[in-house]
Amino acid sequence: MVGFSEDDLRAAAGARSFARGQGYLDAVSGLEVGDSWFAARVQGTEAYEVEIAADGTDRLHGECDCPYGQEGHFCKHCVALGLVVLGRAREVPAQRSAAAHRAEGLERWLDSLSREELLELVREQLGTDRELRRRLELRAAAARSDEPAVRDRVLALLDPAPFAQYGYVEYADARAYGTQASEAVAALRVLITGDRAAQAVTLAREAMAVIGSAYEDVDDSSGHLGSVAAKLAEVHLEACRAARPDPRETAAWLARHLLGDDHYLFDTDPADYSEVLGGEGLARLRQLADEAWQRNPSGWAEKYLRERLVKAAGNVDELIAVYATDLSPSGETHLRIAQGLDAADRPDEALAWAERGLRETDAAHRAHSGLEDYLCARYTRADRLADAVAVRRDGFRAHRSLAAYRLLREAARAEGGWEREREAAVKLLHQEAQGQQSGWYGGHVLLDALLDDDDLEAAWQAAQDGLATDAQWLTLADRIREDRPADALEVYLRLVEPRKQVTGDANYEQIIQLLLGARACHQRLGTQKRFTDYVAALRTEQKRKRNLMKLLGQHGL
Template identity: 60%
Template sequence: MARKVAGFGEGDLRTLAGARSFERGLGYLDAVTGLEVGDTSVTAVVHGTDVYEVELALGGGAGISGWCDCPYGQEGNFCKHCVAVGLTVLRQAEAIPRRRAAARARAVGLEEWLEGLSRDELVALVREQIAGDRELRRRLELRAAAAHSDLGTIRERVLALVDPRSFARYGYVGYADALGYARQVEEAADALRALASGKHAAQAVDLAEEAIRVLGEAYGEIDDSDGVVGQAATAVAEAHLEACQAARPDPERLAQWLVGQLLGDGNDATDFDPLDYAHVLGSAGLARLRHLAAEARRRSPNGWAEQYLLERLVKAEGDVDALVALYAKDLVPSGATHVRIAEELEAADRADEALAWAERGLRDTAEEAHVDGRLADYVYARYKSAGRMAEAVAVRRDRLLAERSLAAYQQLRAAARTADCWETERDAALAVLREGAHREHGGWYGGPVLIDALLDDGDLDAAWREAADGADDRQWQQLADHLREIRPADALAVYLRLVEPLKEPTGDRVYERMARLLLDARACHQALGTEDEFSAYLAELRAELKRRRKLMTLLDRHGL
């Protein structure tokens, strides 16, 4: 398996999959069947929890890539099934070049044969194929109907394709059937595009809207975990746009339909952007759209969809003051809206007003613990660029008072160092965190932020003193890791204490953590010259936990 085939080797598979998926892939080598080698790809079936189809692309400039229809593979990952197929290909390395050459020869032979067939022979061949392939037959029937302007047949077939009932075996379309249904919806989108490109664009608009309605009503009863139905529905929406561009329907009527689609209950299946229709709507349609959006906003002042639609339309008009006024009606407590206003004003070359809005945001959020970080960053950057360093440091200081986090401490430290005043700021900042340590504010996983800050400063002695009053396990281990070289006895005591609670739970993650701590403890004993003590401790630990075979195997692997 060490050799390379089609530009990849075992190491490439391990890199793509990661160590965990690669190791799991080794267990599926005997589950690979139906290996087919093409000129540029390999396909196979892998029998796991289900039967999965795998395709590996070979010999491309970007190296090997893989696709699998298992859930993990459909998220874009190079899964264990891809690994198993890749390893199978490597096992057959000597035969692969010959099989790829044979695939190329077959492709050339097929092309030459097709080109040599007469018209009657080609028609007979197509008839033979559609007799045994229902999906191909449907596609060709739609093309024939479009070619003959058979609008009744086209409408019937498109609506049949978007009808989910044949896939709803239990009253809804399950995960296993979603892909099949999505393929039908994509066929409907193709048919609508073909209709729109001919003489019947107006009919394509109406039919697309009817199909979108059906999709919207059905989508709530579909398990579209992988988003395949949503993608197909978006293709139908794109066909609607193409049809509108060709047919130029009444702009005010189109505006009414778009608002209903964007704000209605059945809008989850498709993703419309009203500005995509700007050229079709024209000034009259956009004005109507804006009016309808404003009315909807008044009826539902807290509706996010109504707010988003109105914002998009106002922004498209380029009226910055109107957009600022719209944003200002709903200033969220995190300060995110203040940032948006500042950014819009700055983009309009109104920097002074932008800064004033951001400063207002700092005042409005002064007592909030959770504030959009961009707000303080915005004001700080403007103060710094203007040479107003005392005010810039004050921005970071105020944020630390409200937030008491390691990030806020780090930002204050960076600002104060730039202003050459960190020595005077540090004591006050630590006092703020020391006070916070007695409240409900914690570090990343519950320990005091004060200890994180001292560790981040490299002040290990102070961190060790503070840890005695309430560090969490993460902070203790971080302390021990820093102290191992200079104070191995202190670090050893921490590592051994952290091992104790790991004796009860089980699982790979627990065992890996225990092994890591034991390796650290051994390093401390080696630095202290007390290796015999560690050997005795380890022997006692192994005897105590000997029934945990996976742990014993892991300890053996680490030489423990």
């Protein structure tokens, strides 16, 4: 039993990624089986390391180092691995048993070795694994309190030069650099537990400066080095709590650190240092923060430090005064003031500040500040539904997007006036769509809104009027093919034509999806022979495109 089904894969990936993953089954190699996980290499644009796990929850988890997977998505490579596992489901129990047997065998063998044999094994590995040697050298230096050697080894582990080509650490090498840097963090923790916390404080600060300087020259799309930086900041705080360095000196360092160019990387909260700083240190830090803000009142770092310290003090009115000195045109600051007042159980003042934000900011600038969401939630709770609709109406007129349309629809339905609001909103979208160019990407919001309302007849008419992009035509065809297969078939075949002239796997996958849609239409119409003849002619015409021919075969086309 593998712990998941094909439906689980489809739910985790979505229809499009699932369909694309079906074309990568032959690209999966080196399958490894664990107790609840499966790993393999999948050859895409590059060779990607892929792992999926069924941990007994309702969700299947997947990791892949392709760009889409690095964004947290269950990508087509994860789908391909999952389908291969399902295809070999009968072999999985035996493979799991074999893996457990190998692990137990290794443990028993290690337990059977004498101290001398284990040492010889370690020395053998040190002779061939330079990375392991550097790590153990650091641990040895820390164990014998050799401070110069520890510093030397820590800085060596943080040095990006061995991973950089032409002065820059590429994405493919960033993970290895981050893994090595994490060893330096582990060594600093050893210093803390070994009663050398004061040395750890000094060395952690130096290490943070090194990583902060190196980060600009690292492609950390995976976030691995950023995670190491966060752990390094945690170690510095732990070391300060253990060593209790001079509070005024610590306050001065914190001010420099939080006002420096790399403060965003470590996400240090000055409030976490309250215990270390004590009253004297906190007073000094506030003084330094105020002086920095006076020198540069528009600086983001200066404002952040000052706000965090005031917030830590718990004085709501003082915090509002700080916020009010620089009100954002997006309404974000008004919202933060309102939320602070809510937390202080002052809801009437909170609403007044939020409504002030609505008056003082332009709808075009506040779409993503959260102010409109806050106000609509307050209005809805107070049964002021017409006010909520007015906010959403202004938001939609300023940003005629599908998201804004949906918010307006939700508010207007609750108020009972959606039919009236929809007529005006669709009319506005019609006016905007006139004269815009269409293509494969982008798209007119009008078509998206009509499709979202399931008004397929109006959407078809708008598309016929020349307002649909290729992508919207495809979505429309997918939606109507059950009831209007002949119309959908015309769309699919028309979209195939220009793609015949383009090469590349991504284009071939688009052709496959269009052909699958066309096949469904012919099946609905009872004209499967016409589709078979069409595909045969396509194969003859495109026979030089080997990858396309391969995909056609994989999908039974």
